[in-house]
Amino acid sequence: MNPHNRVELTGVVSALETLRYTPAGIPIVELKLDHESPQEEAGKTRTVKCEVAAVAAGQVAQRMVQAQLGARIKVTGFLAHRGKSKVHLVLHINEFEFI
Amino acid sequence: MAFFRVALDLPLPELFDYSAGMADWGADGSAGLGRRVIVPFGRKSSVGLVLEATPESTFDPARIKPVREILRDTPPLPPAWLELLRFCAGYYQHPLGAAALAALPAKFKTAQAFDPLLWTRLQWIGAAPEYPKRERVKTMLAATLAQAPQFGCDLAGASPKALHYLAEWRAAGLIGEAPAPALVVADAPQLNPEQAAAAAAVIAALATAEGKQPAAPYTPFLLHGVTGSGKTEVYLHVAAQALQRGRQALILVPEINLTPRLLEHFRTRFPASRVVALHSGLNESERLHNWLLAHTGGADIVLGTRLAILTPMPRLGLIVVDEEHDPSFKQQEGMRYSARDLAVFRAKNEAVPVLLGSATPALESYAHAQSGRYTRLAINSRAVPDAMLPKVSLIDLNVTPAENGVAAPVWAAVQARLERGEQSLVFLNRRGFAPVLSCPACAWVSACLRCTSYLVLHRRRGMQTGGKLVCHHCGWEEKVPEACPTCGNIDIRAYGQGTQRLESHIAEAYPGARVLRIDRDSTSRKGEAEALLNQAHGGEVDILVGTQMLAKGHDFKNLTLVAAVNVDAALFSSDFRASERLFAQLMQVAGRAGRAEKPGEVLIQTRKPDHPLFQAVIAADYDRFAKTLLAERSAAGLPPAAFQAMLRVEAVKLDTALAFLKAAAECGIEQGGVTLYDPVPMNLTRLMNVERAQLMAESPSRPALQAFLSRWVPWLYANAPRSVRWHVEVDPLEI
Numbered sequence: 139m140n141p142h143n144r145v146e147l148t149g150v151v152s153a154l155e156t157l158r159y160t161p162a163g164i165p166i167v168e169l170k171l172d173h174e175s176p177q178e179e180a181g182k183t184r185t186v187k188c189e190v191a192a193v194a195a196g197q198v199a200q201r202m203v204q205a206q207l208g209a210r211i212k213v214t215g216f217l218a219h220r221g222k223s224k225v226h227l228v229l230h231i232n233e234f235e236f237i
Numbered sequence: 238m239a240f241f242r243v244a245l246d247l248p249l250p251e252l253f254d255y256s257a258g259m260a261d262w263g264a265d266g267s268a269g270l271g272r273r274v275i276v277p278f279g280r281k282s283s284v285g286l287v288l289e290a291t292p293e294s295t296f297d298p299a300r301i302k303p304v305r306e307i308l309r310d311t312p313p314l315p316p317a318w319l320e321l322l323r324f325c326a327g328y329y330q331h332p333l334g335a336a337a338l339a340a341l342p343a344k345f346k347t348a349q350a351f352d353p354l355l356w357t358r359l360q361w362i363g364a365a366p367e368y369p370k371r372e373r374v375k376t377m378l379a380a381t382l383a384q385a386p387q388f389g390c391d392l393a394g395a396s397p398k399a400l401h402y403l404a405e406w407r408a409a410g411l412i413g414e415a416p417a418p419a420l421v422v423a424d425a426p427q428l429n430p431e432q433a434a435a436a437a438a439v440i441a442a443l444a445t446a447e448g449k450q451p452a453a454p455y456t457p458f459l460l461h462g463v464t465g466s467g468k469t470e471v472y473l474h475v476a477a478q479a480l481q482r483g484r485q486a487l488i489l490v491p492e493i494n495l496t497p498r499l500l501e502h503f504r505t506r507f508p509a510s511r512v513v514a515l516h517s518g519l520n521e522s523e524r525l526h527n528w529l530l531a532h533t534g535g536a537d538i539v540l541g542t543r544l545a546i547l548t549p550m551p552r553l554g555l556i557v558v559d560e561e562h563d564p565s566f567k568q569q570e571g572m573r574y575s576a577r578d579l580a581v582f583r584a585k586n587e588a589v590p591v592l593l594g595s596a597t598p599a600l601e602s603y604a605h606a607q608s609g610r611y612t613r614l615a616i617n618s619r620a621v622p623d624a625m626l627p628k629v630s631l632i633d634l635n636v637t638p639a640e641n642g643v644a645a646p647v648w649a650a651v652q653a654r655l656e657r658g659e660q661s662l663v664f665l666n667r668r669g670f671a672p673v674l675s676c677p678a679c680a681w682v683s684a685c686l687r688c689t690s691y692l693v694l695h696r697r698r699g700m701q702t703g704g705k706l707v708c709h710h711c712g713w714e715e716k717v718p719e720a721c722p723t724c725g726n727i728d729i730r731a732y733g734q735g736t737q738r739l740e741s742h743i744a745e746a747y748p749g750a751r752v753l754r755i756d757r758d759s760t761s762r763k764g765e766a767e768a769l770l771n772q773a774h775g776g777e778v779d780i781l782v783g784t785q786m787l788a789k790g791h792d793f794k795n796l797t798l799v800a801a802v803n804v805d806a807a808l809f810s811s812d813f814r815a816s817e818r819l820f821a822q823l824m825q826v827a828g829r830a831g832r833a834e835k836p837g838e839v840l841i842q843t844r845k846p847d848h849p850l851f852q853a854v855i856a857a858d859y860d861r862f863a864k865t866l867l868a869e870r871s872a873a874g875l876p877p878a879a880f881q882a883m884l885r886v887e888a889v890k891l892d893t894a895l896a897f898l899k900a901a902a903e904c905g906i907e908q909g910g911v912t913l914y915d916p917v918p919m920n921l922t923r924l925m926n927v928e929r930a931q932l933m934a935e936s937p938s939r940p941a942l943q944a945f946l947s948r949w950v951p952w953l954y955a956n957a958p959r960s961v962r963w964h965v966e967v968d969p970l971e972i
Contacts, residue, residue: 161674161694161731162717163702195727221677 143216145229147190148237149173150210157203160195167199168192171213171229191220192229202234212237240294241269241304243276243285244334246346250954252334253278253285254294255304262290271314275306275348284348286337288319310350312533317587318549324582325547328943330882330950330965331572339571340547344525354389354403355526356533360415374398386415388511388535390526421509422477425470432467435460435614436474442590443478443555455585459561459602459611460594463857464828465792467620468594469499472557473506475592480510480537484554484589488540489576491563493518494766495790496540498774499559503538515541515548518763543568543576546583554589556580560789561593561602562821564970573966577602596828596859597821600870603863604877619832627799627830627837629855633846639802641742642734647800647840648746655750655779659835660796662781663739664788664826665803668756669693670704670738671731676721681729687711689923694731695758701741711925734803740782747780755783788826799830800840808845811920812972813875816850820862823854876968880939882946883969884932884953887962891918891928897961898932904956906948910941927962933972942967 149171157167171190176183192213194202205211213234220226239262242252255276261269269287276285282305294301319337326336338346365383368375374396381387381395393400406412428436439458462468476486488503490496493516503512513527513536530536532549539548543566546556558566558580566576577593584591593602593611606613619626637644643663654661673691674683683692685708692706694717706715720727731738740754753772760766766786772778776795781787807819823841831837843851853862871878884901888894898916912935919929934949936942950965957963 159702160719160727160729161671161704162719162727162729164719164727166728193728219678222680 144214145217146212146214147171147173147229148175148210148212149190151205151207152189154203154205154207157199164196165199166193166195167203169194169202169205171211190229191226192231194231194234198231198234202231205236210237211235238292238294238298240291240301241274241287242289242291243274243304244288244337245276245278245283245285246338247278247283248335250332250335252288254291254296254301256294256298256301257290257304257307261304261307267316269307269313270316271319273308273311273345274304275308276304277302282348284346286314286334286341288322288333288337308348308350310353311529312551314532314549315551317553317583318547320586321547321579321583324586325572325574325579327947328582329572329574329967330946336572340544342521342525342528344521345528351529352389352400352404354400354407355393356529356535357389358386358415358417358535359389359392359403359407359412360386362411362413366411375402378402382412386418388530390529393526394522418509420477420480421507423506423508425473425477425506428470428474429467429618429620431462431616431618432471432474432620435462435616436471438612438614439471439475439555439590439592440478443475443482443484446554446588446590447482455588457581457584457591457593457605457611458614459598459606460592460614460616461598461603461606461859462594462596462614462616463619463626464596464825465619465621465624465626465832466596466616468559468596468616469502470620471616472559472592472594473502475555475557475590476503476538477507479555480507482554483552485531485534485536485550485552486538486555486557487545487548487550487553487580488538489545489556489558489566489580490540490542491560491565491789492786493542494760494770494786495559496542497767498770498791500540503540507538510537511535512538512540515539515545517542517544543574546574546576546579553583553587556584556589556591558591558593560595560825562595562597562599563789564818567968567970573964573969575968575970578968597824598859598863600817600863600866601877604867607867621833624831624833625836626857627827627839629827629839629841629857631846631851631855632840632842634842634844639842641746642739642802643742643800644842647802647842650798650800650838650840651743651747651780654798655747657797658795659798660773660776660779660781660793661798661800662783662787662793662796662826662829663743664783664785664799664801665734665736665739666784666822667733667735667803668709668737668758668784669695669707669735671735672733674706674717674729674731676724676726676729678726678728679721679724681721681723685711685713687713687923687926689921693735696737710921736782736784739802743780743782750779751777752780752782753778755781755787757784757786760786785822785826787829788822791829792832793829794833795835796829797831797835797837798840799826799837800842801826802842804841805843805845808848808850813870813873814970814972817866820850820853820859824857824859827854827857874935874937879935879937880942881969882934882942883966883972884934885919885929885964885966886931887927887929888960889927891922891930893958893960894928894930897958897963898930900956901949901953902932904949904952906945906952909945910938911936911945 152172153170155168174187177186211234213231215231220228239257322337326333365379479486531539534551605611632644651661671694688710696704736756744752807815827839886894902913914933916932
């Protein structure tokens with residue numbers, strides 16, 4: 139079976155850094171997404187809240203910086219560690235849309 | 238029979254024997270010495286230089302070929318020059334032929350004969366004739382010559398036909414040799430008492446040097462003057478006296494960039510004298526012409542970088558070495574000589590005074606002054622009345638962290654200068670944008686594939702993003718990778734700060750300020766350094782960002798703040814000279830501040846504010862620092878308390894290099910008081926795919942070390958395998 143790493147998430151943009159560029163000139167923006175949703179777990183419904191660190195690069199980043207704080211978006215992407223530490227995960231956004 | 242031993246421009250260590258007619262032998266064999274000859278070599282002919290003459294050859298006389306032609310166009314290289322080269326080759330353990338030929342301009346090593354008109358000062362004998370306008374070159378030459386006498390070489394560049402016309406005019410008796418103009422000394426500022434005393438000491442030596450036989454007892458002068466103390470003015474005064482006596486002066490500076498302003502100073506002071514430059518930034522024709530003028534005595538002042546010390550000068554009367562502590566005086570390839578040390582030898586050999594000037598003398602020179610081998614001339618105050626040495630303060634980065642490499646007090650100090658309309662200099666001795674790229678996800682770093690070093694990120698000129706990775710050691714360049722070559726992560730980061738990054742942070746922080754970066758990258762095109770420095774001198778710049786290129790020699794009148802932002806690395810270097818160099822560099826760069834009426838301020842950012850080196854910089858106390866260092870060196874048996882030579886070996890495999898070094902260390906040649914250390918890989922072990930290792934020979938006695946080298950080097954020639962390249966560096970500056 140091929141390994142999978144795909145995340146779909148909706149949320150509110152709660153923090154948006156300024157656009158920066160990699161040494162090769164690729165634009166990158168880091169942001170935070172506030173997520174809240176009802177979820178099923180062991181047959182019970184609960185409310186889930188989480189703040190997810192996310193990053194967007196390239197054309198996605200250029201679109202993302204135009205988002206306002208508080209904008210609701212739906213993103214798809216994958217998870218990776220932030221740096222070499224195995225503590226923090228970051229959601230890398232491949233696509234997003236305003237909802 | 239007579240035989241000439243000839244140096245040929247070939248990668249071979251030996252001289253070649255050729256036979257010569259008795260007419261070329263002269264009374265004692267000296268008639269051919271120092272002359273260029275054309276000799277058969279293999280199937281071709283080649284140009285060589287006669288370095289020795291001998292009545293007998295060790296080769297079979299039947300197999301020795303005769304010299305084809307002796308070139309007599311230029312005067313022969315004088316005996317003093319041959320002695321200098323012989324000393325140089327012997328002391329630095331370099332083949333004599335290679336040493337002699339490397340000292341000559343490239344064009345002089347061809348079979349081309351030179352028209353003596355080149356170094357003849359020409360003038361019209363009668364009135365200049367009128368030429369029809371269409372004879373453009375003749376009209377122009379005639380007009381130029383009518384204004385003032387000219388050397389042929391100054392006119393030769395006008396047109397390929399120029400020399401031809403001059404020869405015609407000379408043959409027709411229209412032009413002839415002009416007498417050397419009388420010395421003109423333009424108005425000079427009054428020397429202060431300390432400057433005057435220093436100048437007087439050297440001038441007295443100039444007077445006694447006249448008529449003195451070579452190799453008479455002789456004392457070099459060490460001019461130890463604080464930054465801004467007007468050492469240049471002392472040089473100018475002393476040079477005036479040398480010129481007055483009809484002698485030539487040789488002025489050495491560490492860097493090409495320092496030559497234009499100094500040339501201007503000398504040309505302004507001595508408007509009738511001929512001042513020529515000699516450095517590697519000249520094109521081949523300029524270099525040849527300037528060299529010929531020096532060699533034939535037409536040039537009165539030769540101003541140049543280290544290679545100028547090997548210029549033949551028939552009327553040499555004075556040698557000045559400015560910034561004598563500077564490591565740039567050490568040649569780093571071929572024959573690895575120290576121009577400063579050769580200046581001392583040459584001065585002694587030709588019985589002329591030598592003046593070594595510095596605000597922070599090399600410990601070697603300072604030790605000589607302490608022991609009385611050199612005469613120390615001190616200038617303890619700045620030349621401009623009321624100009625004070627700058628106030629130096631430390632900024633403890635542990636307490637005041639840096640933001641974008643610069644701490645808040647520095648930002649504030651620069652802001653204050655901007656408001657007062659004064660200049661600031663931010664000093665960072667690291668070129669490029671960032672010293673390394675790395676991937677935070679997988680720990681990839683931008684290593685050079687050919688060297689043991691990192692590739693440095695450089696922005697392209699005028700670009701805000703993107704750029705290239707450059708190896709500062711082998712010159713390798715590549716595009717910045719879009720993603721990490723190991724894991725594919727696009728978010729690779731540039732770590733650390735070079736001058737380009739500092740410049741962009743500063744430009745962002747002070748919108749509207751005129752920020753100018755001066756380093757080797759921003760001045761790589763011909764004439765660019767001069768243009769940028771002129772902008773800085775002309776006050777068209779508010780904030781200068783730069784490397785050690787800006788640290789020495791320059792006299793920016795309106796500069797009142799110097800900030801050194803990242804100097805700590807040198808505190809942790811394994812090279813025992815690192816602290817000496819850092820001290821000198823900080824004193825030099827600090828010396829750029831407040832050289833005129835306005836007081837200067839110097840801020841040094843560091844994480845080690847308690848380091849004694851910084852305390853010495855704050856106190857501007859060279860003597861205390863030098864004495865401490867000398868005591869340390871003496872206790873540890875390091876130079877100047879000991880003498881060193883380094884055998885360096887290069888090979889494709891490190892083991893091959895180390896094996897030859899081991900063999901050289903164990904070759905069984907009598908060491909006679911010389912210690913041989915273990916072979917070790919060099920700090921930068923691999924350079925251009927070649928592995929490098931070294932072995933140090935050390936002795937408390939210079940003659941013992943020299944005697945050992947003269948036994949050891951022949952062994953190295955005889956026993957080095959073909960798989961290695963090697964050289965010996967005497968008095969290495971970098972360990």
